[in-house]
Amino acid sequence: RKEVEQDPGPFNVPEGATVAFNCTYSNSASQSFFWYRQDCRKEPKLLMSVYSSGNEDGRFTAQLNRASQYISLLIRDSKLSDSATYLCVVNIPNTGNQFYFGTGTSLTVIP
């Protein structure tokens, strides 16, 4: 069983749409959670950390549900520049690997 699972998509949405991604994790000892954005052939870049109380950064909102062991990312008013792959990342302390990455969800925003 994978530590982190994401719907790979692709999600194709029109400009201005709202889109949501979910990610589930299997280890209840997971402590920290992150969303990264990765453009084609580029390195992943931190989009936002995910806090227990939920957090918002402009058009982006992240939520954490520890009981159901999933995190979500909501993008409002999608822009063409939001087209990328979004990686869900979970940190499990005291494990060698420490960071577990989802395979990513592909988003294409269409004009």
Added chain:
Amino acid sequence: SQTIHQWPATLVQPVGSPLSLECTVEGTSNPNLYWYRQAAGRGLQLLFYSVGIGQISSEVPQNLSASRPQDRQFILSSKKLLLSDSGFYLCACNRGRNEKLFFGSGTQLSVL
């Protein structure tokens, strides 16, 4: 904030040739350093991590090795490349083991 320098950006190597990828970090001291590989259409796989000079932990058995000769230098090597070594190699760092990761710009390695 830290800056991660990774080079080269792209590399084409024949099977059986050696490999050396270098990563250096600026703007922080005593970072945790990581080498990841991302195969086409797949998630990031941790290859090695290091919490200090000369301290290397390997996550998966493989054809590669890593070294950390200086605090902010991390090197990924191979004596003889295999076709299966092709992929996107990323160096990353963080200050604490539970803190968010920052990545270098990556090296796209093609073994032919």
